[in-house]
Structure formats: structure tokens, C-alpha cells
Amino acid sequence: MKSAVETLNPTRVRLTVEVPFEELKDSLDAAYKKINQQVTVKGFRKGKIPARVIDQRFGRGAVLEEAVNDALPKFYTEAVNEAEVNPLGQPEVDITELKDGELLAFTAEVDVRPAIEIPDYSGIEVTVDAVEVTDEDVEKSVEQLRERFASTSPVERAAQDGDVVTIDLEAKVDGEVLPDGVASDVSYTIGSGELLDGIDEAVKGLEAGGEATFTSQLKGGSAEGKDAEVTVKVTAVAARELPELDDDFAQLASEFDTLDELKADSRKRLENMKQFDQATQAQERVLDELLKLVEVPMPEKLLEDEINTRKHNLEHHQLGQMGLDLGKYLEIQGKTEEEFLAETKEQAEKGIKTQFILDELVNREKLDVSREELTEHLFRRAASSGMSPDQFAQAVAQGGQVPMLVGEVARGKALAVVVEAAKVVDTNGEVVDLSDDEDEAAEGAETAVEAAEASEDK
Numbered sequence: 001m002k003s004a005v006e007t008l009n010p011t012r013v014r015l016t017v018e019v020p021f022e023e024l025k026d027s028l029d030a031a032y033k034k035i036n037q038q039v040t041v042k043g044f045r046k047g048k049i050p051a052r053v054i055d056q057r058f059g060r061g062a063v064l065e066e067a068v069n070d071a072l073p074k075f076y077t078e079a080v081n082e083a084e085v086n087p088l089g090q091p092e093v094d095i096t097e098l099k100d101g102e103l104l105a106f107t108a109e110v111d112v113r114p115a116i117e118i119p120d121y122s123g124i125e126v127t128v129d130a131v132e133v134t135d136e137d138v139e140k141s142v143e144q145l146r147e148r149f150a151s152t153s154p155v156e157r158a159a160q161d162g163d164v165v166t167i168d169l170e171a172k173v174d175g176e177v178l179p180d181g182v183a184s185d186v187s188y189t190i191g192s193g194e195l196l197d198g199i200d201e202a203v204k205g206l207e208a209g210g211e212a213t214f215t216s217q218l219k220g221g222s223a224e225g226k227d228a229e230v231t232v233k234v235t236a237v238a239a240r241e242l243p244e245l246d247d248d249f250a251q252l253a254s255e256f257d258t259l260d261e262l263k264a265d266s267r268k269r270l271e272n273m274k275q276f277d278q279a280t281q282a283q284e285r286v287l288d289e290l291l292k293l294v295e296v297p298m299p300e301k302l303l304e305d306e307i308n309t310r311k312h313n314l315e316h317h318q319l320g321q322m323g324l325d326l327g328k329y330l331e332i333q334g335k336t337e338e339e340f341l342a343e344t345k346e347q348a349e350k351g352i353k354t355q356f357i358l359d360e361l362v363n364r365e366k367l368d369v370s371r372e373e374l375t376e377h378l379f380r381r382a383a384s385s386g387m388s389p390d391q392f393a394q395a396v397a398q399g400g401q402v403p404m405l406v407g408e409v410a411r412g413k414a415l416a417v418v419v420e421a422a423k424v425v426d427t428n429g430e431v432v433d434l435s436d437d438e439d440e441a442a443e444g445a446e447t448a449v450e451a452a453e454a455s456e457d458k
Contacts, residue, residue, distance in 0.1 A: 001017065001018065001019050001020070001023060001075060001078060001079075002017070002018045003015055003016065003017045003018070003078070003079035003082050003083065004016045005079075005083035005085065008109070009297070010114045010115070010297035011111055011112060011113075011114045011297045011298065011299035011300070011302075012109060012110070012111050012112065012299065012300075012301075013083070013085055013109070013110065013112050014107055014108070014109045015076070015079045015080070015083060015091075015107065015108045015109075015110070016105075016107050017075055017076070017079045017105065017106055017107070017108070018103060018104075018105045019071070019075055019103070019104040019105070020103065021099070021100070021101050021102050021103060021104065023071075023075075024067055024068075024071055024104060026071075027067040027068070027070040027071035028063065028064075028067045030066075030067070030070055031063050031064075031066035031067040031070060032051050032054060032063060033047075034066060035054055035058065035062070035063065035066065036048070036049050036054070039054075039057075039058065041053060041057060051063075060100065064098065064100060068095065068098065068104060071104070072093060072106065075104075075106075076091060076093070076108050079108070080110075085110075085112045086112055086113040087110045087111070087112055088110070088111040088112060088113060088299055088301075088302045089110065089111055089301055089302060089305060090110070091108040091109060091110035092108070092109045092110070093106055093107070093108045094106060094107050094108075094109075111299035111300070111301045111302050112299070113356065113359075114296060114297040114299070114356070116294060116295075116296060116356055116357060116360045117294075117295075118293075118294055118357065118360055118361065118364070119293055119294070121289075121290055121293060121418050121421060121422070122421045122422070124286055124289045124290065124293075124418070124421070124422035124423070125289075125422065125423040125424075125425070126282060126285040126286055126289060126422065126423075126424055126425075127285075127424075127425055127426065127427060128278050128281045128282045128285065128424060128425075128426055128427070128432060129274075129277075129278060129281060129426065129427055130278075130426035130427045130428045130430070131271060131274045131275050131278055131426070132274075133267050133270045133271050133274065137267075137270055138263050138266050138267050138270065141266040141269075141270060142245070142262065142263060142266055145253050145254075145262075145266075146242050146243060146245065146249065146253075147242070148253075149242075149243050149249070149252060149253055150240045150241060150242050150243070151240070151241050151243075152164050152238040152239065152240050152241070153238060153239055153241060154236060154237070154238050155237055155238065155239045156207070156208070156237075157207065157237065158204075158205045158206060158207050158237075159190060159203050159204055159205065159206050159207070159234060159237045160190070160204060160205075161190050161191045161200075161204065162189070162190060162191060162239075162240055163189070163190050163237055163238060163239055163240065164187060164188070164189050164190075164237075164238045164239075164240055165187075165188055165190060165203055165206075165234050165236065165237055165238070166185055166186070166187055166188075166234070166235045166236040166238075167186050167188055167203065167232050167233060167234055167235065168183065168184045168185070168186070168232070168233045168235060169181075169182065169183045169184075169186060169230060169231070169232055170182050170230070170231045171218065171223075171228040171229070171230045171231075172228060172229045172230075172231075173218075173223045173226050173227075173228050173229075175229075178221065178222060178223055178228070179222060180221045180222050181221070181223070181228070185235070188203075189240070190203060190204060196216040196218075196219070196230060197216050197217065198214045198215065198216045198230075199214070199216070199230075199232060201214070202214040202230075202232050203232060203234055206234045206237075207234065207237065208234055208235060208236050208237055209233075209234070209235070210233070210234050211231060211232060211233035211234065212231075212232055213229060213230065213231045213232075214229075214230055214232070215227055215228070215229055215230070216228060216230050220323075245259060246259055247259050249262075250262040278426070278432065279434050282419060282422075282424045282432065282434060283415055283416075283419050286415070286418055286419045286422045286424070287354065287415055287418075289422075290357065290415075290418055291350065291353055291354065291357065294353075294357050296352075296353045296356050296357065298349060298352065298353075299352075302352060303345070303348055303349065303352060306348040306351065306352060307341075307344055307345055307348045310344050310347065310348055311341075311344060314326070314329075326340075354411075355407075355411065358410075358411035358414040358415060359407070359410075359411065359414075361414035361417065361418070362410045362411065362413070362414045365414065365417055367410055367413045367414055367417075368410075369406050369409045369410050369413070373409050373413075374405060374406060374409055377405060377408065377409045377412075378392060378393055378396070378405060381405070419434060420434070420435065
């Protein structure tokens with residue numbers, strides 16, 4: 001076999017391949033064997049039809065077509081390896097010559113990874129939010145915990161903010177009660193905003209047995225988006241009682257003996273959360289600066305496929321689970337289809353560029369992924385997907401996606417290298433040290449990379 005490579009542009013090549021006919025022998029034999037199993041000829045047992053009879057009855061052309069289809073992937077792979085190119089996606093193959101007994105010639109055009117030059121990135125500097133936990137933050141956290149331990153008791157008075165009311169609902173559109181517009185014994189906390197717009201104003205001031213009617217736009221169901229006349233009847237009113245903020249509460253709601261210890265723990269947890277958010281913010285901003293430094297030619301076919309994948313995933317997975325179509329989604333977002341496609345293209349370009357640059361850094365820095373690092377990443381991905389680690393690992397293995405996970409970890413490590421070289425300061429002008437917790441740094445870098453690539457199971 002002879003092959004040559006021609007660079008059509010920085011992201012696409014054309015391979016020209018010539019194969020002597022004798023190298024098709026194995027594929028020809030396989031073609032005759034396959035056809036033998038598929039056809040019957042009177043006077044011959046199945047699978048025992050001579051090649052000359054197959055040629056006479058079904059045509060030599062059919063055999064050659066079968067043989068060439070079988071052989072092309074092998075010769076294409078050999079040509080790719082010989083040319084030392086990194087193909088992206090499937091090639092466009094054109095058979096230019098097929099002379100029986102003499103020669104098979106074909107061309108294959110395919111997108112390839114572009115050559116990337118990564119300049120010195122040690123001068124990158126970014127600013128991130130300072131880690132500041134106020135007394136108000138701590139009080140809010142403790143108050144949220146207090147809300148979880150609230151109790152209720154029936155009261156014989158008008159409903160007011162914070163009360164839990166039991167209500168019956170009936171919704172009408174154009175004077176007709178909706179088939180799915182009736183509900184009974186619904187428990188609702190006034191002020192929570194969890195039901196219909198306008199319901200708080202309607203029930204406040206009502207005692208048990210009272211009712212009111214108001215107009216509201218329905219958020220779901222058969223008449224979603226339409227204005228409905230809603231009648232609400234209060235059947236019971238209960239006051240929420242919050243426990244006293246004292247040492248007894250601390251012992252009830254936590255492992256601590258005193259309220260001061262509980263507040264100190266809340267402050268520490270909030271600091272840890274803000275530190276993690278700060279690290280992720282730093283990695284995202286460093287990545288954005290790195291992307292500005294590097295010129296990356298964009299493979300057109302790969303970009304087109306990525307845009308279509310993102311659009312498909314949004315329409316058929318995310319929106320489908322919410323009962324929306326693309327038109328309704330765009331209406332809610334206040335976007336035109338042109339704006340949506342422009343944003344999707346921009347995101348796809350960023351994802352591809354991120355992957356190319358970080359993969360180049362992985363190779364340049366000779367970064368490896370250990371079994372422990374892969375396992376930790378698998379546990380994180382399993383948790384975010386709502387699956388158990390065993391279920392997620394099985395799905396990954398069955399889908400042949402282990403290399404994808406390895407790539408995610410490696411790119412996270414590459415970004416961590418760049419972040420370590422960059423200068424990160426907070427909004428107070430203080431230098432931020434992100435090297436204290438390597439595990440958190442790795443997790444944050446992987447999160448930043450996933451956010452940039454952001455395509456479902458690429």
C-alpha cells in the first residue's frame with residue numbers, strides 16, 4: 001500500500017491511498033464467504049458455491065463492493081498511522097479507481113487536530129471574590145437550621161405570613177373548571193412562593209372556612225400559561241413555632257453542646273464553601289485568560305457536530321424532562337432562535353478550544369492519571385449524576401467511556417498546572433494561595449473544565 005497526505009487547511013487533510021490488488025485477497029475471500037451464506041443456488045449446498053458461480057450469477061461487481069467495504073477501514077487506519085495525523089470524526093471517502101485484479105485507489109478527507117503553540121502563560125493574573133463570612137451569613141445559616149426544626153399548632157384566627165394553611169383549590173379557564181384544576185387538602189406555607197402567584201394575598205386574613213377568588217397565570221398542567229380564575233378555601237390554619245435559639249436547640253439540631261459552638265461550626269462550613277467557590281472561580285477565570293492567549297484553528301465539521309449535539313441534548317434530554325419544547329424554552333428565556341444558535345456556537349467553540357489546549361498541555365507536561373485519581377473522579381461524577389458509584393462505573397464501562405473520564409481528569413490536572421503558575425488575587429488585593437488542598441484544587445479544576453466543555457457525554 002502507498003499513501004500520501006495533503007494538508008487542505010490547518011484542520012483538514014486529504015489522504016490519497018493506492019492498494020495493490022493482491023492486498024485485497026483476505027477481504028475478497030471474506031466477501032465470497034459472506035455471500036455464500038446469504039444466497040442459494042440450485043445444485044450446490046449452502047456455503048459451498050464456487051466463486052466463479054457467484055461471479056456468474058450475482059456479478060463480480062457485488063463481490064468487489066463487499067470486499068472494498070470490508071477493506072477500507074483497515075487501509076484508512078494504516079494511512080492515518082503512516083501520515084501521523086490525529087483524525088477527528090469520520091472521514092469522507094471517495095473511491096477514485098478500482099481495477100479488478102490490478103488496483104484500488106481512494107481518497108479520504110478528514111478533520112484533524114490542529115497544531116497548537118502554547119505561549120508562556122506564567123503572566124496570567126486574575127481577580128476573584130474574597131472569602132468573607134459575616135455575622136449576618138452565620139445568623140442566616142443558623143436560622144435556616146432553625147426553620148427545619150419548626151413545629152406547627154392549630155390556631156383559631158385569621159391566617160398571616162408564615163402560617164401553614166390547609167386549602168382546597170379550584171381553577172377555571174373561560175368559566176370552565178379544568179380537568180386537572182381541582183386539589184384538596186393542600187398544605188401551603190404563606191410567603192413561601194411555592195404555589196400560584198397571588199395566593200398569598202388571597203389567603204392572608206382568612207380564617208378556617210373562609211374562601212377567596214383571584215386570577216393567576218397557571219405554571220403547569222393542561223392550561224399552562226393561561227390566566228385562570230382560582231377559588232381557594234381555607235380549611236385549617238396552623239402557626240409555625242420556631243425553637244428558641246439556645247443551648248438546648250444546639251443539642252437538638254447538632255452534635256454540639258452550646259449555641260456558640262454551633263455558630264462557630266456554621267462559620268467554618270461557610271468559609272470552606274466560599275473557599276471552594278473561590279478556587280473554582282479562579283480556575284474558570286485562569287482558563288478564560290489562557291483561551292485568549294492561544295490561537296486555535298476550528299475544525300468546521302467538528303464544530304457543526306458539536307453544535308448539533310448540544311442542541312439535541314437540550315431539546316431531547318433537558319427540556320424533554322421539563323415538558324418543554326425549544327420554542328417554549330426560547331420564549332421563557334426571551335431569546336430568538338438566532339440568538340440561541342449564536343450562543344450555542346460560542347459555547348461549542350469554547351468547549352472544543354478548551355479540550356485542544358488542555359490536551360496539548362497534558363502531552364507537553366507528560367501528565368498521567370493514576371488509578372486513585374480516576375476513582376475519585378468517578379465518585380464525584382456518580383454523585384453529580386445521582387447514581388451510585390457502582391452503577392455509574394458499570395454504565396461508563398459498558399459505554400466505553402473510560403477514556404473520556406481519563407481525559408477529563410488529565411485536563412483538570414493540566415489546568416491546575418496553569419493555575420499554579422498564575423497570580424490570583426482577591427478583591428481585597430490579597431494573594432490567594434490555592435495550593436493548600438490538592439484534592440480540592442483538582443476537583444475545582446475538573447469542575448471548571450467540565451463547565452467549559454459542557455456537552456452531555458461528548
